[in-house]
Amino acid sequence: MNTKVKIAGVEWKNPVTTASGTFGSGLEYSQFVDLNKLGAVTTKGVSNVPWIGNPTPRIAETHSGMLNAIGLQNPGVDVFVKRDLPFLLDYDTKVIVNVCGKTTEDYCEVVERLADYDVDMLEINISCPNVKEGGIAFGQNCFAVENITKELKKRAKQPIIMKLSPNVTDITETAKAAEAAGADALSLINTLTGMKIDIHKRAFQFANKTGGLSGPAVKPIAVRMVYQAASAVKIPIIGMGGIMTGEDAIEFIMAGATAVALGTANFTNPTATQDVITGIEEYMKKYHVEDINDLIGCVK
Amino acid sequence: MNTKVKIAGVEWKNPVTTASGTFGSGLEYSQFVDLNKLGAVTTKGVSNVPWIGNPTPRIAETHSGMLNAIGLQNPGVDVFVKRDLPFLLDYDTKVIVNVCGKTTEDYCEVVERLADYDVDMLEINISCPNVKEGGIAFGQNCFAVENITKELKKRAKQPIIMKLSPNVTDITETAKAAEAAGADALSLINTLTGMKIDIHKRAFQFANKTGGLSGPAVKPIAVRMVYQAASAVKIPIIGMGGIMTGEDAIEFIMAGATAVALGTANFTNPTATQDVITGIEEYMKKYHVEDINDLIGCVK
Amino acid sequence: MAETFKKAALITSITKLTEDIYSMWIKEEDIVANAKPGQFLSLYCKSENRLLPRPISICELDKDNGLLRLVYRVVGKGTEEFSKYKVSDRIEVMGPLGNGFHLEGKKAILIGGGIGIPPMLELAKQLFCEKQIVLGYRDETFLNEEFKPYGQVYLSTEDGSAGTKGNVIDAIKANNIEGDIIFACGPTPMLRGVKAFALENDIKAQISMEERMACGIGACLACVCKSKEVDHHTHVNNKRICKEGPVFYAEEVEL
C-alpha cells in the first residue's frame, strides 16, 4: 500500500500535514503525536519581525466550528530559524513554513531569509482575515495574487504554496492567477470571515469585530472549493477545512486534493493527525486501494 | 413592549418570518405553528411556469448544517395564486412571495402576475446555487443585481426585497448595487455553495454536484454579512442563516437586521418560529428593552 | 388532514434484535391513537450537530396501552445515537406521518426486505384476509418469528442460511405463492423486482418508498419520487414520499 504523495517535487510519506497556526512549530503536540509519522509539519505564520497579534479574547466556539482572531502573533523569522526550525529538523518529516506579511516586501524578506535554510516548502498566507493590512487583501484580488506570487517566485529557493482565501466569489480565478504566476501548489481553504456578537454585553466578541471560521461547519464549502480549484488548475492542492477523520481526508482527496491539512481537529483531539493517517490507511485496506494517488480527484 | 417592525412601509407584528423554501406556503406547518403569530410568512420560490426541480437525493446532513439541492421545484405562479395564496390570506400575517426565474423576463412575468394580488412584499431570489440558469448567476455580479432590480422595480406593485448570495467576495457591493437600483429591502443570506462526496460510492451526493449549505454552521458568516451590509446601505435587512433560538435572532438584529427568517430550524423543531418569537420577548423582558427597534444595529 | 403530533415520547423498552438492529417501544398516546400501518415517525436526535429528523416506520401499535414500536438498523450517527438510549429516557418524535397502507384484498402477499420488514408486522396484524408473508434477509434473520401468528411465513436469505437462497422474488417463485394484492417494503432494487413481478402477474401492488427527508411533512420537497401522472399537489411529475407516500401503488411511481 502506497501512501506517498509528491507535491511540487517534494515527496511526503503520506498526505497529512498540520494546518498553519493550530500546531505551533510542533513542539507542544510532539507530546501526543510522533511527528515522524506526519507527511509534513506546517508551521504557524512567520513574519519578518515579531508580531504581537490581537487583543483577547481571540477565539470563540460556534456550532461545529470556531472563530479565531489570533492575528498572526509570532516571534518573527529570526527566532523561528534559531529555535523552532532546529527542533523540526530533528524529525523525519517535511517542513513547510507558513509565511505572512503586511506588504509584498515583508513577504519577500521572510522568503529570502529562509532561502538558505533546510525548509522543504513555503506556504504563503495571503488569506488571513484577522490582520488589518496584508493577509486577506492579497487573497481576494487576482491581480494581487498574481503579483505577489511572481515576486516570491523570483526569490524563493523552495517550492511556493499559495494559501487561498475562501472569501471570494470564484475560487477558480485566484487559483488560476496563482498558477499563472508560477505557484507550485495551492492550499485551501483558509478561514471564512465570521462574526459573533455577545448579546448580553451588546458587544462584538472580538476587538476587530470579525474572526475566521474553521472546523467541520465549513467542510462542505471547503470540499466544493477544492473540487473547483482542482478542476481549474494543474498544480497540486493541499485541502483543508473541517477535516476530523480519515474519511473526511478521503473526501478531500477524491475532490482533487493531493494532500490534506488538519487544523481545528487538533484542539478537539490532540492525536487527530495520526488518527487521520490511520483512518486513510483503513479506508485503503477496506476498498483495496493500492496507491493513494489513485484516489486523487477520482470523483469528477 | 413593542415588537412591531416596519420594512419598506409594511408593518410586521414582530420581526420573525420563515426562510423561503423551508416552510412551503405555510399549510403543512400550520399544524404546529399559529401563522397568525408570525410577523410574515415567506413562501417557497415561485416561477412563471411549474419547475420540476433536481433529481433526488436533494438533501444531505452536515455538521450542524445541511446541504440542499431542491432546485426550486414549484407548481408555478398560476397554481400559487389559486391555491396557496388564498390559504395564506386567511391569516393575520404579512405574505411575502419569493420569486425565482431563469431569465430577467421570467422574474418580470411573475412579478407582473402578482401585481394585482393581495401580496404584501416580494422577495427576489437571485442567489439560488441549485439551478443552472438564473439564480446565483444574477446574485454574484453587481451589474446583474442592479439590472434585474431596476427591471423589477418598474413592474412591481409591492415592495421588492432582493435576496443576496453569500457566495461573493464583498457583500457590500451587491447590497449597494441593489439599493442603488431601488430595492426596498434586502434578505441575506441565501445558502453557501457546498459539496459532499460519498466516499463509499465514489460519487457526488447530488446530481448537480453542489448544494446549498444552511443551518447553525453558517451563522457566523451570516451575522458578519448582515453587519457589513447594514453598515453599507440604508434600506432594511432581513437577516437569516442558522437562526435556531431567540438569542440567535437578537444577534442578527444587533448586527443590523430589522427582521429575521428561520429556515433549517423548522426541520429541527417545527415550532421554531413561534419559539423564537417567545425567545425574543424573553430577552426583551430580561433586559428591559421597551422597543425591539432599539436593538436594531445597536452593536457598531 | 389527519392529526400529527410532535412529542417527547417515553421509551418503555429497548432491545437488541441482531448485531445492528434495535427494537424500541415508546409511549405516546396521541400518536398511537391516530396511527396506522405503513405510516412513519420522524425521530429527532439529541445531538445538536444532527439537525434533521430520522424517518422510522411504525412496526407495531399497542393501541390499548398507547404504545408504539420502532425497529431500526444502526447505519449512521443518528441511529447509533438511538441505539444508546435507555428505558425511561425521552425521545422527541413527530407523527404519525405519511399515508400508510390501504387495507384491501382477499389473498395478500406481504413482502418485506431487510429493514423494510418492520412495517409489515403491524400491517400483518391489521389486515384481515388470507396472508402470505415473504421476508428477505441477507443472512441473519429477525422479527420473522413474530409474523407467524398472522399468516404463512416464507423466508429468503442471500446466503441460503434460511428459507430460499436468493431474494424475495425467488422465494415467491419457489413456493408458488399467489395472491390478488401485494404489500411491499424494502430496498429499491427489491421494489423494482416486486413491481416487475406484479406487472407480469397482473397483481395490484402497494409499495413503500424511501428517500432522504428534511421536514417530513410535505413542506420542503426534499423527498420526492417520480410519478407517472402530474401530481395534483406539486403540479409536476413528482410526489412527496413523506406526504402522498410512503406507500404508493406500484404503477403510480417510477423506480
Added chain:
Amino acid sequence: MAETFKKAALITSITKLTEDIYSMWIKEEDIVANAKPGQFLSLYCKSENRLLPRPISICELDKDNGLLRLVYRVVGKGTEEFSKYKVSDRIEVMGPLGNGFHLEGKKAILIGGGIGIPPMLELAKQLFCEKQIVLGYRDETFLNEEFKPYGQVYLSTEDGSAGTKGNVIDAIKANNIEGDIIFACGPTPMLRGVKAFALENDIKAQISMEERMACGIGACLACVCKSKEVDHHTHVNNKRICKEGPVFYAEEVEL
C-alpha cells in the same frame, strides 16, 4: 517538560454543591501522579458540535487512590453537559496543564473568589506554612467548610449573608489579615484588587488567570495575557496562560 496525558477518565462521584456548582471526582492515575495545585485539565465534550475543550482547575488530589476532583459552575453548554454525567461514565481529559502554584512563604494569604475558590483547596492542603484563607462569594457559599482543617477561614459575601459584607479585600481589611505571600484565583476585577493590595502592602502575590483557550498546551496562542517583559517564548509582550500560566506573579502581568 512535565508529562501530560490525554485520557478517558472514569467518573467516580458527582454531586451538586449549589444550584449551579458541581463537584466531580475522576480516576486517572497518570494525571494525578503528575499534578500539582493550580494546574488545570482540559475537559472534552461528548457533543460533537462543541469542539473546544473546557479548562477546569484541579480542586483536590487524592494521590493514593489516583483520584482528582473538579468543581465547576454551569455557565454554558459544555459545563451543562458535564453536570449531566453519571458515576461510571467516562470523560476525556487532558492534563495536568499549566504551571501551578509555586509553594513558598511563611505566612500565606489564600484568596479565592467565586469559581476561583476550588483550586485553593489543594493548595491549602499542600502548602506547609501558616495559612489564612479568604473566600469571597456573591451569596450562597460552597466548599468553605472543607478549608477549615487547613487554616483560619474568612468569608466575604456581596449580600452580607456570611462573613464580611463586600469583597475579599474588604474581608482582609476587616480582619487585619497579614502575610508575606498571597495566592489568589478569581474573576479579573478581584485579581486587580488583589494586585493593588499586594503592591500597597508590599506582599508577593501569585495570581491564577483565565482566558479562552483552544489547544490548552501552548500551540495556538489563543490564551495570552499582556506581560510586562517580552516573553521568552512568544518574543512579544504576551504570555500564554495555558503554558507559562495560569499562575503568574502579579507584577509579571497586566490586568
